[in-house]
Amino acid sequence: MSSTDPVVVIGAGPAGLTAAYEIVKRGGTVEVFEADKVVGGISRTVEVDGWRFDIGGHRFFTKVAAVEALWHEILPDEDFLLRPRMSRIYYDGKYYDYPLRASNALKNIGLVEAVRAVLSYVWARLRPPKDQSNYEGWLVSRFGWRLYRRFFKTYTEKVWGVEVKDMPADWAAQRVKGLSLSNAIWNAVTPKRKQTKITSLIEEFQYPKFGPGMMWEKCAELVKERGGKVHLSTRVVGIEHAADGATAVSVVGSDGVRQTITASHVISTMPMAQLVEVFNPPLPENVRAAGRALTYRDFLTVALVIPEHLAFPDNWIYIHAAEVAVGRIQNFGSWSPYLVKEGRTCLGLEYFVFEGDELWNATDEELIARGKQELEWLGLAAASDVEMGFVFRMPKAYPYYDYTYQQNVATIATYLDHHISNVHLVGRNGMHKYNNQDHSMLTAMLTVENIFGAHHDVWSVNVEDEYHETASRQGTGRDAPILPPRSPK
Numbered sequence: 328m329s330s331t332d333p334v335v336v337i338g339a340g341p342a343g344l345t346a347a348y349e350i351v352k353r354g355g356t357v358e359v360f361e362a363d364k365v366v367g368g369i370s371r372t373v374e375v376d377g378w379r380f381d382i383g384g385h386r387f388f389t390k391v392a393a394v395e396a397l398w399h400e401i402l403p404d405e406d407f408l409l410r411p412r413m414s415r416i417y418y419d420g421k422y423y424d425y426p427l428r429a430s431n432a433l434k435n436i437g438l439v440e441a442v443r444a445v446l447s448y449v450w451a452r453l454r455p456p457k458d459q460s461n462y463e464g465w466l467v468s469r470f471g472w473r474l475y476r477r478f479f480k481t482y483t484e485k486v487w488g489v490e491v492k493d494m495p496a497d498w499a500a501q502r503v504k505g506l507s508l509s510n511a512i513w514n515a516v517t518p519k520r521k522q523t524k525i526t527s528l529i530e531e532f533q534y535p536k537f538g539p540g541m542m543w544e545k546c547a548e549l550v551k552e553r554g555g556k557v558h559l560s561t562r563v564v565g566i567e568h569a570a571d572g573a574t575a576v577s578v579v580g581s582d583g584v585r586q587t588i589t590a591s592h593v594i595s596t597m598p599m600a601q602l603v604e605v606f607n608p609p610l611p612e613n614v615r616a617a618g619r620a621l622t623y624r625d626f627l628t629v630a631l632v633i634p635e636h637l638a639f640p641d642n643w644i645y646i647h648a649a650e651v652a653v654g655r656i657q658n659f660g661s662w663s664p665y666l667v668k669e670g671r672t673c674l675g676l677e678y679f680v681f682e683g684d685e686l687w688n689a690t691d692e693e694l695i696a697r698g699k700q701e702l703e704w705l706g707l708a709a710a711s712d713v714e715m716g717f718v719f720r721m722p723k724a725y726p727y728y729d730y731t732y733q734q735n736v737a738t739i740a741t742y743l744d745h746h747i748s749n750v751h752l753v754g755r756n757g758m759h760k761y762n763n764q765d766h767s768m769l770t771a772m773l774t775v776e777n778i779f780g781a782h783h784d785v786w787s788v789n790v791e792d793e794y795h796e797t798a799s800r801q802g803t804g805r806d807a808p809i810l811p812p813r814s815p816k
Contacts, residue, residue, distance in 0.1 A: 332590055333356040333357050333358045333556075333588070334355060334358075334590065334592045334778065335358050335359075335360065335592070335593045336350075336358070336359040337563050337593065338360075338362075338595070338754070338757070339360075339543070340370060340767070341367070341368065341370050342753045342755070342757060342770060343771070344359065344550065345397065345768040346594045347359045347546075347550045348549055349772055350775055350778070355778075356555070359555065359557045360562070361559050361560075365540070366543045366544060366557070367539065367542075368596070369383055369721055370382075370540065370543060370764055372538030372540025378632070378667065379538045379659070379665070379667075380538075380630050380666070380673070380717070381659060381662055381666070382628060383724070384642065384655075384662070384675075385534075385539040386410075387407070387532055387534055387535070391766075391769055393769065394765040394768050397768065401545050401546050406541065407533045407535060408535075409532075409533060410534045410662065412530050414641055414643055414645065415639075415641050415644050416644070416645045417646050418647040422435070423478075425645065440473075444471060444473045445471075448471035451467050451471040452468075455467075455468040456468055461492050461493070462494035463491040463494075477647070481649045482645050482654060485652070485679055486654060487624065488680075536663050537665050538662070538666055539764075560581040561578050561579070563576055563578050563605060564577050564579050565577030566593060566605050568606060568607070572747050573593045573750050574590065575587050575588060576593060593750045593751065596754040596756060596767075598756040599736065600622070602752075603615050603617070603739060613738065614742045617734075618739060620731060621726070621736070622729065623682070623727050624681065624724060624726075624727050625679075625680050626678070627677075627686065628675045628677055628678075628718070628721075629653075629676040629716060630675045630676075631695070631699065631702060631713045632672070632713065632714045633712050634671060634714075639707065641661060642657065642658065644656045650704065653676045653678060653698070655677045656674055656677065657675035657677065658673075660672035674707070674708075676698045676701065687720065694718050695716035698713075699713050723756060725755070726759045726760070728761065735759075740786065751774045751777070753770040754771065758786075773785050
């Protein structure tokens with residue numbers, strides 16, 4: 328990197344701020360532009376009236392040593408809590424420990440149903456589904472029909488908004504990867520402390536005491552202390568480019584004034600669907616069409632305050648009941664006592680939605696009322712126990728991985744690499760990849776190394792080898808679910 332012009336970073340989430348921090352540590356200049364009024368992206372901590380909310384829940388656990396070191400470089404050790412991991416599955420009016428505990432599962436299922444589940448599994452092994460190219464067949468072959476319906480079908484369909492049978496089996500979700508009925512039973516009858524062989528079964532994790540946003544607020548401070556600039560409520564509306572690559576970025580602040588900043592490089596965490604539309608001159612139509620074909624899964628949280636003694640001890644509960652729309656419920660007090668107020672806790676009811684659908688368009692009052700009703704239906708608390716409620720919407724929370732997304736991502740990434748190579752894509756939405764926070768950070772770290780002279784192929788970094796014990800095909804982060812196409816919003 329030789330130009331005196333700054334590196335422009337689009338987005339102040341984990342990937343964007345990691346990139347900015349790595350640049351200033353090396354003596355480079357950087358300007359970060361974030362459209363929202365807070366840093367952190369989906370890893371932010373929302374604060375309202377002294378309550379703090381973790382949007383989506385962020386366990387700080389990684390097998391990537393460089394990421395682990397960076398977390399502790401940004402925050403001192405005393406700002407981390409070591410938290411026990413506790414999650415359960417709700418199904419048919421009962422709560423199942425996750426990871427599976429033999430005594431709990433047998434108590435809930437009952438001996439007769441347990442025998443039926445084992446026989447169903449044996450039958451599936453003897454007569455596996457003929458079509459295992461879809462995700463339903465893949466799961467049934469490993470767990471049998473009865474356990475599939477109990478523990479996988481409903482929740483998976485809530486998360487992605489499509490039927491499991493319509494999802495190809497290219498993807499094994501993190502909660503499933505490395506698991507089958509046989510090794511689930513083994514883990515149930517021989518529990519081990521410090522279980523990390525299967526990432527789904529980690530038993531404890533680190534957590535910033537004031538929530539994940541604490542990490543990114545501090546990171547932004549460190550960037551500014553070293554001479555970098557972090558602009559909030561500022562949208563990137565243009566990327567100027569010429570034969571030798573991107574030359575400048577145009578932004579619009581909250582005051583509506585447009586400014587142009589020259590740039591040596593551009594690191595983008597902006598959703599690809601938006602990025603391809605801001606180049607000037609415009610990108611070729613086939614590249615822009617590839618961007619328009621990319622879609623997203625959106626997310627909203629209904630946070631309900633209840634007396635502390637009514638709370639469950641879990642970090643979160645997976646809701647496998649089809650009778651309610653909520654997919655998962657967090658207890659923010661179990662993440663950190665610093666998120667809640669004395670004598671009270673807050674439950675975060677999470678809904679996986681598409682922007683513009685009925686739930687997304689509901690008023691806050693309607694969503695809070697629905698949350699109270701579903702909480703009562705689940706038997707966690709009476710609607711009358713809820714003292715107050717808040718609603719948070721997160722558009723484009725997760726890339727949606729349809730049958731053509733890989734081709735569309737490749738079209739965009741290949742064009743930029745060949746024609747505007749100083750525009751770098753990092754992070755979950757920036758790469759349209761199924762990345763965790765640590766995966767997103769790693770793509771940013773390696774990209775900065777490239778800007779300063781290294782030659783990493785960020786797209787072929789196999790974080791899966793670092794993050795899990797079993798290797799997967801190339802890619803950053805977990806393999807993505809491949810989903811039926813839907814019309815872009």
